[in-house]
Amino acid sequence: MFIDRAVVRVTAGTGGSGASSFARFKYKPKGGPDGGDGGHGGSIFVRGDANLATLLDYRYRNAWKAERGEHGRGKTQTGASSEDVYLPVPPGTVVKDAETDKLLGEVLHAGDTIQVAKGGRGGRGNARFATSTHQAPREWEPGEEGEERQIELVLKLIADVGLVGEPNAGKSTLLSVISAARPKIADYPFTTLEPNLGVVGLSGHRSFVVADIPGIIEGAHEGKGLGLRFLQHVERTRVLAYLVPLDSEDPQAVYRGLRHEIEQYSAPLAAKPHVVFLTKRDLLAAGAAVPAIDAPDAAGILALSSAAGTGLDEMKEYLWKFVESAKGEEASVEAWQQENEE
Numbered sequence: 001m002f003i004d005r006a007v008v009r010v011t012a013g014t015g016g017s018g019a020s021s022f023a024r025f026k027y028k029p030k031g032g033p034d035g036g037d038g039g040h041g042g043s044i045f046v047r048g049d050a051n052l053a054t055l056l057d058y059r060y061r062n063a064w065k066a067e068r069g070e071h072g073r074g075k076t077q078t079g080a081s082s083e084d085v086y087l088p089v090p091p092g093t094v095v096k097d098a099e100t101d102k103l104l105g106e107v108l109h110a111g112d113t114i115q116v117a118k119g120g121r122g123g124r125g126n127a128r129f130a131t132s133t134h135q136a137p138r139e140w141e142p143g144e145e146g147e148e149r150q151i152e153l154v155l156k157l158i159a160d161v162g163l164v165g166e167p168n169a170g171k172s173t174l175l176s177v178i179s180a181a182r183p184k185i186a187d188y189p190f191t192t193l194e195p196n197l198g199v200v201g202l203s204g205h206r207s208f209v210v211a212d213i214p215g216i217i218e219g220a221h222e223g224k225g226l227g228l229r230f231l232q233h234v235e236r237t238r239v240l241a242y243l244v245p246l247d248s249e250d251p252q253a254v255y256r257g258l259r260h261e262i263e264q265y266s267a268p269l270a271a272k273p274h275v276v277f278l279t280k281r282d283l284l285a286a287g288a289a290v291p292a293i294d295a296p297d298a299a300g301i302l303a304l305s306s307a308a309g310t311g312l313d314e315m316k317e318y319l320w321k322f323v324e325s326a327k328g329e330e331a332s333v334e335a336w337q338q339e340n341e342e
């Protein structure tokens with residue numbers, strides 16, 4: 001499970017002030033009070049958006065403001081209200097007040113909205129204060145202040161696919177070419193220290209979430225390298241993809257080593273459905289055949305190159321079906337468990 005968190009300051013718009021004004025007609029110098037009311041300040045809402053999978057945007061922009069309402073004007077014209085502001089968040093985001101830790105709500109589905117800062121009401125203009133005994137009021141109200149607060153957004157995300165591989169296997173590069181994620185990529189080991197998530201989009205609004213995780217080395221299950229921390233991150237993914245670069249001296253041994261580390265760490269993790277990606281296909285000598293790998297437990301073996309872009313479309317379609325079938329299995333296991341509990 002990946003926890004994505006962001007703290008954002010939201011400031012709603014203050015209401016516009018009411019006006020103090022008197023009508024002036026050519027032949028009637030002393031008209032009645034005609035100051036209009038101020039407009040509403042804009043409120044701020046958090047809204048579920050199915051196209052998002054992370055809270056990454058809020059690392060770059062952590063302050064959001066709505067405009068103030070316009071002031072009222074003469075001729076009892078009400079000031080214009082300001083537009084409300086919507087912060088898009090992925091479904092599954094919990095919204096809290098960051099100062100009090102109070103739960104403000106949870107965005108479960110696309111389109112769900114939660115108000116996080118209320119815009120101020122507009123103040124009344126002097127036209128509103130006229131009574132039979134008080135016919136020329138000068139009173140007007142200022143607009144109400146817009147609410148301001150610090151909110152915390154928390155998203156617990158289960159990645160569909162976890163990319164498993166030795167350092168430099170090309171995990172981050174692969175994520176960067178199949179999603180909008182921009183993980184750091186370099187030709188030295190352990191470039192990736194924290195998991196990166198990306199959403200892979202396919203035609204017909206299909207998508208799945210891929211997690212690129214720190215490289216795994218021999219002894220990872222004992223805590224070597226980023227070992228345990230890395231393994232905890234993949235524990236909650238639905239399926240795994242083992243990456244074996246084709247410029248490895250012995251691809252079979254690389255695959256065996258990865259399987260070994262996972263098995264040593266946890267049997268359920270090793271039992272997760274998995275596929276093998278033979279990466280960096282462009283590094284094979286021209287005309288050379290892709291080496292065969294013995295992987296009896298794998299659902300499939302695909303050769304691809306992130307650098308040349310080969311095999312990627314097929315791989316995305318393949319992964320999507322693989323993830324869907326894993327979701328189907330989960331559902332049937334849950335149903336089976338429920339039936340057997342009764």
Ligand SMILES: Nc1nc2c(ncn2[C@@H]2O[C@H](COP(=O)(O)OP(=O)(O)OP(=O)(O)O)[C@@H](O)[C@H]2O)c(=O)[nH]1
Pocket residue numbers: 165166167168169170171172173174184185186187188189190191192193213214215216279280281282283304305306307308
């Ligand atoms: N020729 C070639 N090089 C690639 C390909 N994919 C990745 N690389 C290179 O391999 C190196 C390592 O790539 P990364 O994507 O950072 O590898 P990683 O698995 O994320 O590595 P860590 O984060 O350190 O575990 C970089 O120099 C990449 O440019 C590929 O398809 N072909």
Ligand SMILES: [Mg+2]
Pocket residue numbers: 171172173183184185191192212213214
């Ligand atoms: Mg990396």
